[in-house]
Amino acid sequence: MEKRPLTLEIVGRKLLLKIPKNDQDIQFIRSIQYARWNKDAFLWEIPHYPGNLEKLKGYFGERLTSITERPVIEVPQKDETVLLEKNQVLMIKTAKARLRLYFGFHAELMKVVKSFPYYQWDSKNKSWSIPYSEQFLEELKRKIEELGFFLVYKEEAAPDKVQRKSCAEIPNYRKCPEEYIHKLEERRYSEGTIKAYVPLFEEFLNYFVQIPLEELGEKEVMDFSRYLVNERKVSSSYQNQAINAIKFYFEKVRGGERKYYHVDRPIREKILPVVLSEEEISAILKSIKNIKHKAILITIYSAGLRISELINLKITDIDSQRMQIRVEQAKGKKDRYTLLLKKTLEILRVYIKNERPHFYLFEGPGSSGDQPVKYSSTSISAILKTALKNSKIAKKATVHTLRHSFATHLLERGTDLRYIQSLLGHESPKTTQIYTHVTTKGFEQIISPLDNLDI
Template identity: 70%
Template structure:
């Protein structure tokens, strides 16, 4: 009796493989990325990536029966398939921090949307998006009511069908990022954070094409990988953009090729509004924080508008109590700047330094010595703030960067000129600072840290 031929069916983006158990064949199937055994159907599921079907045909040869291909019907997105009545406005809160609005032509409502900062119109899908905030949502809701329309509000359903990132255990002969790539990043003085982001992104790219040599990778592979990130991995726009930047760095800086535009669907970054604490919420956070060092850390970040990386790099010498300024060296963009030193923060810092006696860095980690001073960890700072936010009973999604946004917003509310806020934050472009809205007219010497206005 002849053995039953091995069956292969192609269904959209999946390859279904039915075969008798054989150690050599199983070993081969496991080399195909993201292949998995379906114990209910007794078959293997393999992604229909370019080259996978050809590799299966080559491996099984004459043992393979005819490949069965099933026709698939293209599916529309949920919003595209929805029918919106002419008197309805579909308002969807997305996971990316924006509000999507779908409605028939209405000049008045369109004008309202255009008055909101960072609005966008998607020409392909025929919908508007704006940054999510309770204020903007209420503004849109009010206008819809005034126009006699009906608002249908929904929250975007989370897509759980996401392909996980490939790990060194998923494929044989996993390739590490070339040393020359890391050395070039260091040579060009990229920040530690950028290096930590670029290296795993480039590793994912080269291992996605594990059967290809580095010399064979080019524009076609960049385009294919970009589509994979969007369609299979379901990554965010910012993640996709950073992945492309990491790949471009290899071709342009490491290999020395000319700067090139890769014709991929590189997404527009949807603008979102940062979460901001009220002054009352900042007071609550500081009041529930009892440890002197922890209070000093949170006060310094908020009162000077620092990034978390700037805070851990501060040295004792950077605190200028005579000019009431803090020097921030080699911040984002490799630029130095000065920001303000709050009188209250200075008093807390003096108490903290007297008690903790740091050697070089203003805030040092465990095991720090005079010979080898160690910076405080960013994860510890995040943990300090998370505990304080929880203890204060604040439900907002608060990160360390929220304190920086709150600093800028509170300065603006107290009448500080936006141009000086730009200088204090170290923004290269005024457009970045305009998210905090209006421009007023006060000089640098008139700026008082919002910390000094808090009743604590």
């Protein structure tokens, strides 16, 4: 009977040993710390710690018929270490909407990654990343396959967040001081900013409920910021806004010097917006039977409005002569004009004839000529949520997605970025340029200068 060979393979930080059953050999292997039997692969796994390889060679000697080394890339993950062959790429969709890539040195693949907007190299984790979008994911998969790599794809689970405590859960809950609110109003902060700042400052106050307000200072700001990141696991934009709300108290209400608090203020993640196709927009609007609900979504989409701008629209802001919508005191306290399309005007006329609003273009329940009531943002979100469900669209779209889609569709139809910037009310052209990274329509029409060269 032919004896089974003894083989040893060195794979990263593991020594993989295959031996025939022998009680004396097994006893020796078990004497090595952390050695374990892998019943699925039918071999022994021994940590490649200093000295272990020499122990095995010394014990088995000439009985080892082969010793091989398999080059791999070790990728430490939360619950495991992933071993990648040289021809493999590990791609992880992170909870922060980025695609993170691990692979060995390969100039062509690095060039591909660098062709995407907002790419980043993480020197600590030895990985590349780009913003996530369905389009980028499919393009990367195709490029990886073309270069002869095998893809290992994983999706990262969203981190468990500590929810913000409600007023009822905190004994002796401290409300935001009236002077804080008065100062916000005095400095003419928008209604939206006031609604955001007040609960953020209250969260800070009640995190230190035992410390008197006048004794709170820089140390508490730093501790609270760390709590938001490490325990609440909030987004970078939430953390930034929370710090700004706290700074407002110390600098504007208390009258302290403007200063930088030495906290880990995060760099905002470069995330591409979700965009609906023109076909998906059409399906959403067709699924809505209620004329008021349809008028709300078609106005937001066709004019590229923020939800707060739609809520604040007055009937008099609709200029059917010039086919424009006037947006007053929008973000940054700026007025602007945007498009009033023929189809939008037709829907609005039917809606106004049926509903007869008094002052605001869209009014909530209980509104009257003497006391007009604005339509609520939560109701608008609910309208879109129902429409997405009815039209069987799985994308994680919000009301703001309609605005992103409006801008992207304009760009795809050849509208100059400067006009899109004006219609959206962006202060910086850099904000508008994000839409050039969302679409690839029209690329096939671009004529390369190379085509005209005599080479």
